[in-house]
Amino acid sequence: VVAVAVVGATSLLHNGSSGGKDQKIGLSLSTLNNPFFVQIRNGAEEEAKKLGVDLTVTDAQNDASQQANQLQNFVSGGLSAVVVNPVDSDAAGPSVRAANKDGIPVIAVDRGVNKAQTSALVASDNVEGGQLGAKALAEKLGGKGTIVILQGQAGTSASRERGAGFAAGLKAYPGIKVVAKQPADFDRTKGLDVMTNLLQAHPAVDGVFAENDEMALGAIKALGAKAGKSVQVVGFDGTPDGLKAVEAGTLYASVAQQPRELGRIAVQNALRAAEDKKVEQTVKVPVKVVTKENVAGFEG
Incomplete structure (x- = not known):
């Protein structure tokens, strides 16, 4: 199995020998009515494509009960791993515990999950x-x-x-x-x-x-x-x-913050967790100072 680096995985093979080839990952975002979370989705999709991972993205529309349903569908759908950006850190707990019970690793992105076990929290520093x-x-x-x-x-x-x-x-x-x-x-x-x-x-x-x-x-x-x-x-x-x-x-x-990086690194860690590889409990994504000098090239 090819190892995936926690940051900047660029050297995976794309000829079917990649570890991500048969992996299915679900991503439930709190909302897509906000540019920040759209960028997380974009980064996640780019990384999934690069790693050969089958990624399903859902939009909870800032509704915790809708997100609970999405997570339940992910669990019953037999996915390899789940990435969640909780609408509500407390409300996401039971759904994540259900995934834990079924042996499905969960990665939290941008916001943590309370009273449940996540394999990693990927968040800005x-x-x-x-x-x-x-x-x-x-x-x-x-x-x-x-x-x-x-x-x-x-x-x-x-x-x-x-x-x-x-x-x-x-x-x-x-x-x-x-x-x-x-x-x-x-x-x-x-x-x-x-x-x-x-x-x-x-x-x-x-x-x-x-x-x-x-x-x-x-x-x-x-x-x-x-x-x-x-x-x-x-x-x-x-x-x-x-x-x-x-x-x-x-x-x-x-x-x-670098929301695209959050999405990319969340997918990298979800794949590692799905393959029973070591992941850090907390993954801090660097932030960068934007001034007039570099604002033109900043993609957010």
């Missing part, structure tokens, strides 16, 4: 992303200045990990002072409101780190003409609107 965001903002400010932080929804792993990474990255820049941090719940309108209030208390702020692009875009609206001029803003996710703002110069940078 949020801690590394926070560190990269700190470096990008601090270097743009020349290593000195005052900044505010817009935090995501309290209690979410994304907010916690991005915030921790940012704090760790900022330690290398003692000239940068955080004068305020406040949650805006990953929401654009709340980002606008919170930033408006923060500006009243800190009118001379030099920079903003927002834990997602939506809040960053709200902050940019609050900043008006200052955004990208006297105040530098860094977001996170690399959403289409975020990248447009980077192009326009109002958002200095976005720490972009």
